[in-house]
Amino acid sequence: MSNATHTDAKVNEATLSFESTPELCIRIVGIAISSLCLILQLVLYKIRPKIRKLDQKILTQLTVARLINSIMEMLMTDQYFNDYTKDLVFALYFHTDAALISWMFVFTKNLYEKVVLVFVLKKISFLILSLLVWIIVIPIGVLCPVSLVVDFFLDYYKVYSWLKFIVLTMNLLFFGKIFYVIATRNQKTNRNMKDIVKTCIISFVLVCMTSLQVFINDILSYLEMTTLSNIFCLINNYQVIPATNLDIFLRERGNHPMTSSALGDARGSFRLLLNKKAPRSHSCFKPESRKEPQQFAIHYTIQSAQLTAKEKDASVVAGDTPGVRDRETICVGHRTTRTRPKAHSKSQTTTMSPSRADARAGAA
Known part of the structure; x- marks a missing residue:
């Protein structure tokens, strides 16, 4: 009984304190909207299969991870979270959370390669990439219920939080480099102010969706600021909405607006290099x-x-010259x-100077 009580205490400490009915309604509405957004993305895949680009595929994987993670987060705070379901819920929650962070990093890295590197020779199949992302994070999900039994959950959670903190920091650094390249390129090419504002807005949405919100939420959880952390957790449920809007925008435009100028400059440089x-x-x-x-x-x-x-x-010289x-x-x-030199015909008459003509006449 003591071991069971101790385990229940650790589970209650790890879960969120959630007793308000309005918060539960907000979570349910967010999950429903996220599900509709995922269905919309899949329908667009079916209707227009030619526009299945890497950006859209990564956003769809990110949407799946975000949706499952939101459902597991709600189950952790619900009354049905008990001894029979806690192991599975904890495992899926940490597994999808790690997959979500991984897909955020993959999305940012892909954007970094388009804007900064432009030419990327090594390409990997998206199927292999998806399997790697979802399989590599399996140990993170499995270790969570094991840590509850073996009594090292707090140490496990601290290590996982620091690893996630490092990945999110790298994500933000990538975005910093992307913004720097965009700003310097816009100054050099004198782009329109509307394009610059549009690029900044989309970049801000990308940062909030992939790094900043999760980054702040982890810091608030580490500082034990429960109220603000719960607010950011509620925002997580609606994170799929900007992702779906961005997915539709990418399908309509074909290329990301912040990469169009980079690709144009790169094509010009590549042609100049070939000409040289x-x-x-x-x-x-x-x-x-x-x-x-x-x-x-x-x-x-x-x-x-x-x-x-x-x-x-x-013109003064004789004709035989x-x-x-x-x-x-x-x-x-x-x-x-x-x-x-032109060949002179035999029938061509020659013009002689007067002195030479007199000399020939005297000789005759």
């Missing part, structure tokens, strides 16, 4: 003629002037071509 690495066409460039386009224009103008002057001088222009290198655009 592209091999030049093999043409008859001279080593000294590898110049910029403006220098090509100047070079062509000077060359044309020189050719014109030489042609004027060549080949044209100077035929032997010159002519630069056209980015290419340099050589022309062969």
Whole structure:
């Protein structure tokens, strides 16, 4: 009897003090709305299967974890929480809570890769990712009822709280880096103020949904501020609503607004990189003629002037001398071509100077 009484005391200490009927109604309404939001997401998956992107899939998994965790949290405070159900309820509560934190981190990491890293070479199948997230956190749920029997629940809860605190802190740091990149990119590209405000609002919703609310709730629980902690726990039940709205928004827009500018800048940089690495066409460039386009224009103008002057001088020379222009290198655009000297036909008459004609006449 003493062991059973001691276990019941620990369970009562671990559970929330919940005796108010309005609070129970608020929880039930929140769970009902969350269920409808989950059904809406699944219906959208069925209607429009082509838009099943990673963001929407992660949000759906996060919605499932949040819904099950809210139900288990309500059962922990309900009168049906007894010796027969407490082990299962505790195990599912901690398991879904750990899965919820994990999916929050996965969602933030995916957003970080889109905005900051942009190009990610390593990709993992979403099925494998889902199995990893839900299987890795199983020991956390199993250890909870075991800790109640072996009498180390408080130590277990402290260790779990610190681990969750570290993950949520990393989540917030990721969001800080994302906001910094968004702010600097908006300043460089001079985006519209409406786009900046829209990005800030959506970013704030993401932070509240994935990190900030759970972060504050854990701190309040650690400081034993029961009233404020209960208020934040009630807010948890309605956390699926902004997640569903964000899911619908992502389906309509195709890409997240804060990643569109990043992807656009990345595509431009990638094209510039490809153009720099592209091999030049093999043409008859001279080593000294590898110049910029403006220098090509100047070079062509000077060359044309020189050719014109030489042609004027060549008009005085006798006809048996080949044209100077035929032997010159002519630069056209980015290419340099050589022309062969023109062959003189046998029937072509030659023009002789007067002095040479008199000399031949005297010899005759």
